[in-house]
Amino acid sequence: MTFARSFYVAASAAALLSSSPTMGQCDRWQQWIQVALTVDLDVQTHRFTGTESLRYTNNSPDTIQELWFHLYFNAFRPGSEMDVRSRTISDPDPRVGSRIAALAPEEQGELRVGSMTQAGKAVRLEHLGTVLRARLASAIPPGSTGEVELLFSGQVPVQVRRSGRNNVEGVAYSMAQWYPKVAAYDARGWHAEPYVGREFYGEWGNYNLEISLDSSYTVAATGVLQNPEEVGHGYAPEQARVRGGDGRTQWHFRADSVHDVAWVADQEFAQITAQVPNGPLLRFFFQDTPELRAEWEQLPAHMVRSFQFMSEQFGRYPWSEYTIAQGGDGGMEYPMLTLITGKRKLGSLVGVSVHESVHSWYYGVLASDEGHFPWMDEGFTEYAGSKVMQHLFGGTAIRTPAHMKVIAR
Template structure:
């Protein structure tokens, strides 16, 4: 009877306050369980496996018809323990079809991303027919079979294609080749992430999502076949050889390394490129004057084929234009390794605070992230000024022709930062955008704070400003009953909530972990290990949570619960001051380590940092100070580092 009475009394006491420690500190079951594939410490398990997709692509650009024609060979290796009776392939150009899910659901994803409308971008012609597949063949052993009969055959559904195999693909390393011949109409500027547009002096083609790409088959879901309706990508890793045939007056910038410079560059350009490989200062490969000089191309008329190669990557993209200015500089990597920072842009982008600085920004960003987090692995990092602005692919990013000043720095650092998340650490952007945009925003604000002594810091559109309050966008997310959690599937919430949730709340969570919860030393150690363990692999949020918790040395279930699985509010108040005793209350459901500052009548101050365990069993806490000097005031979170939902109750003064 006594025990029951005590429990009832405790429950009644808890019910009187909005904060319930039983919710905050409840045991957390993460979405993906521990098993032989994914370990309890957050690292890949002893039986972790991953399939592989390598590509050989021969593409031809028809600038008159605005069409790309390609012959593709995919070498697909089944490293899984499962026999695969079919294969799934992404056909992302199909989003531009009138009947695509993206068009129907969002009134056109392309309209939302259109940024520099041209006369061709009208409501009547912002569609294409998507991929036109001229042939699909399966090569297994020495036999090639067309995939257009009963078995094997292929079916197309929206932005996916399934190939049903006559002979299932065996587990543990069996492989086959898929041969696809296709063509498609290149979207205009309205295409967003892939497009062609007219700069002041000539066309620019930004070519991304330009080939059918294997869906991921993993240990979490089997085939992950979420359609492409706006959110980004989830791809397998492999090696790429790709050949791009374009008019001879064009410069092509592409992911990876240019393998045949003697075929597509003049001797002067080759010499300048060699000079850039050994220069920390930007070297012009092709100047503004060269753009109008026919001698800057090795051939007049006809076409040239550019050959690029890239290993251990999940994707490649490229850009082509006859009006590109091109510059480059050496990137210095850890352990004495080198890479190459490059920029291509039209003459109208030239300027001392504009694209003249792009390569310097790329170089500094890659060097900083390589030293701080994980060495950059690829032979080049390229920034392109075109019409598919603010978009990233391995080793190459697309930014805006008019970008300049602090914005050009910020967008360059952000897009280049995506080479780490999700290009090196291959998370599933279509499901978990915070592991892509949030992690990257977190590291790019650090680049803003360090470049040129903080010339472009703090980055004001990020999750917080040093010494200032978190932006209203964070608190609006926490206060908005319709806002999704960070764990929501990326396509499940509208464009207006995309930045506040995925970018800002995602990044602010990392700042809280580093600066308030673990501290820089523990956080950096744990986050570097996470990156190293999952480089070129597919982590889930559960893997990240477990690794940060295990290596950070802190049980963080309360934080995963409050910040990621829910949108709980943080609100700590000063209730009363009675002599040397200060009573505080937790009025939100989220807990965080909280700094409290006391000012005494003699002008001295003292601070304490209340650990989260302060709220382990109750929502109030009385702090009795040893200093008996009269208290003048008490302030919660005096430096405004926490997302306090109501700052009006953070300060109490003794009258």
């Protein structure tokens, strides 16, 4: 099947599905949020405190009486639903298994909202494992906006799945799904399912993120850094490192029109950049060893071509920056950012970077419900990613001899 025809078939299938009676989009609406987050991380204890200001615009036809939040870090505690499921299902994720059950108290995850207020009035909270129910002091009618203020605290777990500290390659902090994240609300209601290790779904919004931690750490995050001259660390070319007056640095990132924020931090990160013509600035963060540098320095040229191809064939990448950073486990996409394990040969490094960056279109731009409709992000990402790899290395499919030859390097 030719590229044009195969793309037409895939697009037609999506259009037919979205226009079916059960999935009609005639009365489509979606909520909108504005989030200001601050977090202060103690790298000695791996504990953090934070604040969250959430402005919630209700574009639904329903009156919102309560808000639901995800508290994902609570999954990494013995006895959690994720722990029990991982130990009892017939086909457990080998990356999890019984690892959560074996975590010592100082290794476990924790996320708790200490208080929430709305216009100065206390909001009643109910912690339910990995979700939080907040009964609002004042309802938010259709077409109106409400604002709540949160104080939260937690502990970064030893990395088990996706997020956490000290991953298998020694990256210090992979901070994904780390804050009280308001659950998505759509025509099917609230999506506040307990977290058992699956993927995600969030509301569109603008985020301001301020991170404070020891100045020896380099941070990469969703969004665009607002204070590069203050922090240095490769963001301001003439300043490799800048230390705060108390040995701490505050990083300020802003991300507009995204549905999540994540970040990663390590003391050994090097940063290199590449500009996509008429496209985003690409940033790459990796632990600066001779072995990794030899592979990672070849990655930008491939990713520039990948972004050019995707923008030409599947639509323009809409943000000004994109970051690929070493961290997490395997590879996982977040808005404007992906975390990947980085100790790879070039072919594998390109392959995982292409796949995760293509998720910026199929998840990042679409903001699809990855939990209920995984085909919408993984299916289209596999299809588009195979076309990118074909463009980069030749052949007719992702597993071409040319591609496999590169991976084997």
